[in-house]
Amino acid sequence: MGLDEEQQRRMKGRYCLLLACKDSEYVMKMYGGYMNVFVTTFGEEGETWDLFRVVDGEFPDMSDIHKYDGFVVSGSPHDAYANDYWILKLCFLLNTLDSMKKKVLGICFGHQVLCRALGGKVGKSSSGWDIGVRKVKISCGSDDSMPMPLPELSIIECHQDEILEIPMGVEVVGVSDKTGVEIFRKERHVLGIQGHPEYTIDILHNLIDRLLSNNCIQESFAEAVRLQLETTEPDRMYWVKICNLFLKGDDVITNLFDY
Template identity: 60%
Template sequence: MLGEEGETWDMFKVAKDEFPEDNEIGEYDGFVITGSCNDAHGNDLWICKLVALLKKLDAMKKKVLGVCFGHQIMGRALGGKIGRASSGWDIGVTQVHLQPSKIFTSLKMPAFLSVFECHQDEVWELPPKAEIIARSNKTGIEMFTYGDHFMGIQGHPEYTEDILLNIIDRLFSRNLIEESLAEEAKSKLETSEPDRKAWKKLCTTFLKGKL
């Protein structure tokens, strides 16, 4: 979704303990931390290593975009609080209310954007220097920025409808969600769709430092 012609992207499967070497970090213009089926508030060795890496990237002022799990682990690395959402799972299409921000003003974004969501965890509280830039009726911190170099998005700008339908079926087959929630989530997809072009523009513009 985010790659453009002439760019080189490398993938590190951090859940399998694949991390960039310390002497490689400086060569990258930016990083994207994706979603995961793991808990960002867990203490697996690779999760703790990822928190340590994010602290290094913060010190280096590297551009980092965090999506869902990435959004939460960034919040944790910066000293915020994360955990299970008190309102339970959020699955389907959610309308996100964009707060007044120079980011949205410069891109001429509307007041609301719809995005695919699939999470049961959330960022409870951010450190004082972080700025909440989007909320929804279900999640208080849908987006945040930290300085000019970190941005977190709770939703999934990169998802397609097929991807989300597949995940819903997988969650239900593993008894992680009730059938009623699965059907409700699927019904949401029939009546609304995400603003994928706007999200792509927002993410790429942030990562390329054009804001």
């Protein structure tokens, strides 16, 4: 007897995007919104992806969260250490997901707010903005089953906040010359990435333009980043594989960085 469409979707996986930012005009015009950026990057045919705009107060019902195989928390222009109601509510949700051992992938702001929810500390970076493509050195931590040595992987960055203190039970598995916690994980169900594996170079160029027009960065800084982007590419396919192995892989510990 064949499986109906709903059964097939469940077998393929159901995922939840917790969107912590507004759709920019550029992303709406070019991609149809950040939801499409994430699903195009991480989604596979047959999967179900649901969107909750947490920045606007939209959250999944607590009685429904058990239905999801994984959650992704997006980046945001907001501070992960702020006490806006939606941020506090997001922290509560993430703490609940951690207690349920649900897989949660945090990206940029998502990485930071996930750390906060677990008991860590987030704040402004003492060295200022990190914008552009940066090399991240991935370490194996205490797990001898991972292959060594691991290479440096380049990723798009756009942040001025960072993790200052990690929570108990969390392991740092990625660092850069700019940021001390580029990647962290907790057991098999939590992964935080400071960079943006979902971003493309054109999205970053538009972000630079907007930051410049809002006087968040100086023209000389923006020009230096643009020059770097002419000769540097992120290792996007590897980051996507890392994220998908985490969200959908059977053996995260041994396979997460085995590409």
